[in-house]
Amino acid sequence: MQFHDSMISLVGNTPLLKLGNVTSGIQATVLAKVEYFNPGGSVKDRIALRMIEAAEESGELRPGGTIVEPTSGNTGVGLAIVAQQKGYHCIFVCPDKVSTDKINVLRAYGADVVVCPTAVDPDHPDSYYNVSDRLVRETPGAWKPDQYSNPNNPRSHYETTGPELWEQTDGRITHFVTGIGTGGTISGTGRYLKEVSEGRVTVVGADPEGSVYSGGSGRPYLVEGVGEDFWPSAYDRTVTDEIVAVSDKDSFQMTRRLAKEEGLLVGGSCGMAVVAALRVAERLGPDDVVVVLLPDSGRGYLSKIFNDEWMNDYGFLEQAGDAPRVGDVL
Numbered sequence: 001m002q003f004h005d006s007m008i009s010l011v012g013n014t015p016l017l018k019l020g021n022v023t024s025g026i027q028a029t030v031l032a033k034v035e036y037f038n039p040g041g042s043v044k045d046r047i048a049l050r051m052i053e054a055a056e057e058s059g060e061l062r063p064g065g066t067i068v069e070p071t072s073g074n075t076g077v078g079l080a081i082v083a084q085q086k087g088y089h090c091i092f093v094c095p096d097k098v099s100t101d102k103i104n105v106l107r108a109y110g111a112d113v114v115v116c117p118t119a120v121d122p123d124h125p126d127s128y129y130n131v132s133d134r135l136v137r138e139t140p141g142a143w144k145p146d147q148y149s150n151p152n153n154p155r156s157h158y159e160t161t162g163p164e165l166w167e168q169t170d171g172r173i174t175h176f177v178t179g180i181g182t183g184g185t186i187s188g189t190g191r192y193l194k195e196v197s198e199g200r201v202t203v204v205g206a207d208p209e210g211s212v213y214s215g216g217s218g219r220p221y222l223v224e225g226v227g228e229d230f231w232p233s234a235y236d237r238t239v240t241d242e243i244v245a246v247s248d249k250d251s252f253q254m255t256r257r258l259a260k261e262e263g264l265l266v267g268g269s270c271g272m273a274v275v276a277a278l279r280v281a282e283r284l285g286p287d288d289v290v291v292v293l294l295p296d297s298g299r300g301y302l303s304k305i306f307n308d309e310w311m312n313d314y315g316f317l318e319q320a321g322d323a324p325r326v327g328d329v330l
């Protein structure tokens with residue numbers, strides 16, 4: 001019989017898929033590392049597992065302990081699954097702008113979710129940051145992973161994502177392209193690939209226009225999970241050779257093309273990373289192998305990126321002609 005004993009053993013070892021349509025006119029091979037095949041549906045399962053295991057080893061997290069993290073997204077899901085499997089309790093703190101669907105996913109795994117008002121100053125006692133700090137202080141056996149500063153975030157990618165890519169490409173990878181949020185993926189995977197290839201792999205960060213990584217001021221953008229308005233310590237900027245800034249419009253249009261042309265229903269940061277990967281691949285030759293990492297699935301963005309009305313409100317859809325289209329309500 002072939003079976004897994006635990007959801008935990010399904011983390012990692014995600015497939016590489018060749019992009020065959022959005023790459024037309026490009027000579028280099030462009031491969032996507034499809035992270036939605038992780039059990040929690042995103043790349044963040046990798047860091048959740050490694051951060052929890054390291055905290056068990058160091059004694060920071062003990063049997064029956066509680067994991068407290070300010071997150072509403074993919075990291076929360078990863079932590080919730082690993083915690084459920086290992087018998088820990090989770091409390092997630094998130095701002096009130098987060099959709100009820102996301103909150104319900106975390107609660108489905110047995111986590112508690114504390115929702116904080118967005119419209120208060122960071123110093124206010126009810127702010128997202130202050131509430132999570134207070135919960136850590138006041139909850140017995142509490143431990144806060146803090147993905148932005150936890151070295152086990154990049155380490156998980158150094159130990160898993162990097163070696164997987166080297167093996168899957170038979171050492172032929174020449175370029176690695178990924179979005180930067182906490183910086184864990186690019187720092188850990190990039191460092192491994194540079195070491196194992198003796199510097200031959202070029203590491204490219206994709207960043208939303210406006211984020212600090214590409215020289216922006218931290219002004220708002222709509223792509224989720226990437227870009228920052230501060231420099232987290234999980235990000236080792238010495239690993240990145242080049243940063244490509246991508247607009248929201250280009251990111252979301254490519255996200256839609258990936259579903260229509262490649263059968264890949266993925267999130268907006270994936271579209272952003274693919275735009276950056278194609279810009280890099282355009283200047284390369286047939287022997288180059290570009291790997292682009294796609295962090296999550298498009299299921300969490302159906303009412304935004306995959307909703308014409310939302311896209312139109314922001315001017316992200318091309319102007320349609322006058323001719324009626326199937327699906328139009330006339």
Ligand code: PMP
Nearest residue numbers: 180181182183184185225269295
């Ligand atoms: N895309 C999405 C959807 C994410 O949730 C994240 C994680 N914040 C990233 C990209 C970036 O990954 P990292 O934090 O490892 O830089």
